[in-house]
Amino acid sequence: MEDKTKLELKKTATKVRMGIITAVSSAGSGHPGGSLSLADILTFLYFKEMNIDPKNPKNPDRDRFVLSKGHCTPALYSTLANRGFFPVEDLADFRQVSSYLEGHPNMDKVPGVDMSTGSLGQGISAAVGMAMAGKLDNKNYRVYAALGDGELEEGQVWEAAMCASHYKLDNLTAFIDYNGLQIDGNITEVMNPEPIADKFAAFGWNVISINAHNFDEIEQAVNKAKAFKGKPTAIVAHSIKGKGVSYMENQAGWHGSAPKKEQAEQAQAELESYLKSL
Amino acid sequence: MSEKMATRVAYGKTLAEIGQDENIVVLDADLSKSTRTDFFKDKYPERHFNIGIAEGNMMAVAAGLASCGKTVFASTFAVFAAGRAYDSVRNSIGYPHLNVKIGATHAGITVGEDGASHQMLEDIALMRAIPGMTVISPSDAVSTTALVKQAAQMNGPVYLRLGRLDVPVIYPTDTQFQIGKGxxxxxxxxxxxxxxxxxxxxxxxxxxxxxxxxxxxxxxxxxxxxxxxxxxxxxxxxxxxxxxxxxxxxxxxxxxxxxxxxxxxxxxxxxxxxxxxxxxxxxxxxxxxxxxxxxxxxxxxxxxxxxxxxx
Incomplete structure (x- = not known):
């Protein structure tokens, strides 16, 4: 990836992170930790990779993205807003009764959202259905999904994984946001889903492991997935929960709680300072 | 009134009849010979997908297909469709109001010998509590055929409650039915x-x-x-x-x-x-x-x- 492109992606991802903090702190609730860990992947997909058009969000030929870890709406909404699907200012109304920005993704209300999700394990199944439709219609669009590592504890993920390899859905790529933490603590202590890469390989997937915060690695993995025929690809993305906000990094406590006013100001100041340093 | 046919058989035959519409996709969960989606499979194998014994996955896969414009019929026994897969039906089909028709066969006590675990007696209650879900429970083969055809034409989720048992054909073949009209x-x-x-x-x-x-x-x-x-x-x-x-x-x-x-x-x-x-x-x-x-x-x-x- 060219340095200039990478710099722009880093800047955009930082703005996406600032939008995450705005949304969650305005709402007084929401899920910042897993949103911040996913921000670089979403930025790459929506600003570099996916064939999407904010002016025509329902284009039948578009690439699709399913946020299977549906609680991370702050990341998805901030990415979509920064990409021009709706005003960035609306992030401040996240989760309010007057707002269209539901706590979990709603495909009928929010422009750019391809599937309503929230009950873990179902989004990946829906992504499988989208990939099947693409094959049926001989369309070239690709389907992306993002799952949490804790989400892998849901049995339906593995039903979907079996189905995707059975039908050779090489137009499907699933990112596993492997930040190692879930609400109640370390994933290995709550209910160990490891070894994650081996499990997807055993279910018949092409598996690539990357650093979720390195745009070169994200791009290379996505390109490998596109070139790989006959199997879906799982990109096991090693990430840092709360990435970009010092006091949130690697803290399970920030899975589903919002920063107070001063904490939010500190987070924004840190992100602002990083943005200027780029 | 001597003729008898199970509503699941009428359902399967009707799917095969309307299957020329290339937009129709049929999913099953290892029960196609019982739900009778095998009639469709015989004619249109490229649009019949066995999802295996994974009903929750099947319903959300159906939602994904429907989000891409397909008219999806997802079939399994009522006890699994409305019971086991309830959360997928509620959140992935009902909440986004997607165009999935749930063909739920073997409803009710007349499943017979398989017993209580397979006799679905709560599905009407569960399905009608989902906002926007149309719930259809036909009495015979003629009304099943007519209502399945109408369900395929309407946009939105439909739960079709069908039986295993052969039941009398009550209506003359040309009887007109309308979803929502008794x-x-x-x-x-x-x-x-x-x-x-x-x-x-x-x-x-x-x-x-x-x-x-x-x-x-x-x-x-x-x-x-x-x-x-x-x-x-x-x-x-x-x-x-x-x-x-x-x-x-x-x-x-x-x-x-x-x-x-x-x-x-x-x-x-x-x-x-x-x-x-x-x-x-x-x-x-x-x-x-x-x-x-x-x-x-x-x-x-x-x-x-x-x-x-x-x-």
Whole structure:
């Protein structure tokens, strides 16, 4: 990836992170930790990779993205807003009764959202259905999904994984946001889903492991997935929960709680300072 | 009325008939020979997908296909469609109001020998509680065919409640049906028997027997439980003054409840609910089970006569 492109992606991802903090702190609730860990992947997909058009969000030929870890709406909404699907200012109304920005993704209300999700394990199944439709219609669009590592504890993920390899859905790529933490603590202590890469390989997937915060690695993995025929690809993305906000990094406590006013100001100041340093 | 056919068979044959529409995709969960989606599979194998024994996955896969413009029929037994896969149906199909038709076969007690684990008696209650879900429970093969065709034409989620057992063909082939519009199968002025699904046949027999005893019983087929035909129910309440509902379902939350919701608000009249009385079923021959749980013309007649005393 060219340095200039990478710099722009880093800047955009930082703005996406600032939008995450705005949304969650305005709402007084929401899920910042897993949103911040996913921000670089979403930025790459929506600003570099996916064939999407904010002016025509329902284009039948578009690439699709399913946020299977549906609680991370702050990341998805901030990415979509920064990409021009709706005003960035609306992030401040996240989760309010007057707002269209539901706590979990709603495909009928929010422009750019391809599937309503929230009950873990179902989004990946829906992504499988989208990939099947693409094959049926001989369309070239690709389907992306993002799952949490804790989400892998849901049995339906593995039903979907079996189905995707059975039908050779090489137009499907699933990112596993492997930040190692879930609400109640370390994933290995709550209910160990490891070894994650081996499990997807055993279910018949092409598996690539990357650093979720390195745009070169994200791009290379996505390109490998596109070139790989006959199997879906799982990109096991090693990430840092709360990435970009010092006091949130690697803290399970920030899975589903919002920063107070001063904490939010500190987070924004840190992100602002990083943005200027780029 | 000698001809018999299970509504699941009519469903499968109808899918094969309308399958020329290339937008239709059929999913099954390792039960295609029982749900009879095999009829479609034989003609259109490229649009029939076996999802394996994974009903929750199947419903959300159906949602993904529907989000890309497909008309999806997802089939399995009612106990798995409405029970095991409830969360996928609610969140992935119902909430985004996607165009998935759930073909739920083997509903009710007449599953028979497989017993309580497979006898779905709560699906009407579960499915009608999902906002925007249309719930259809046809009584015979002719109405099944007509309603499946209409379901395919409408946009939005539909739950189709179908049976395993061969049941009499009640309607002439050319009968017109409309989703959401009940059918007055027989007129009467003293009492109304409102039935859904396979209970229409015993309700009609009960009405015939009541006539012999001088009671004029109206019979209504509520093939669409949601949206329910309030007009036909209110008219019956006003004109006959007593209603007996007949369903192969728990009396909690099913047809009887749906009818009562209309009656209580608009024209309160005495009611009796014939159905399974808040209990699980058991193994047995379907005919024996219908007798055991009171799902017979005799019991409908008896309950009607008791109700008439309260008028």
């Amino acid at each position: 059918v007055q199968v027989k007129d009467g002025k003293d009492i109304t028997l409102i039935a859904t699904g396979m209970m229409l046949d015993p309700a009609l027999k009960a009405a015939e027997n009541l006539e012999k005893e001088g009671v004029s019983a109206r019979v209504i087929d509520i093939h669409t439980i949601k949206p329910i035909d309030a007009d036909i129910i209110i008219k019956a309440a006003k004109e006959t003054g007593a209603i007996v509902t007949c369903e192969e379902h728990n009396i909690l939350g099913g047809l009887g409840s749906a009818v009562a919701e209309v009656v209580v608000k608009n024209c309160p009249v005495p009611m009796e609910l014939v159905g399974v009385k808040d209990t699980f079923g058991k193994s047995g021959k379907p005919a024996d089970l219908l007798v055991k749980y009171g799902l017979t013309a005799e019991n409908i007649m008896e309950k009607s006569k008791e109700l008439l005393k309260k008028k």
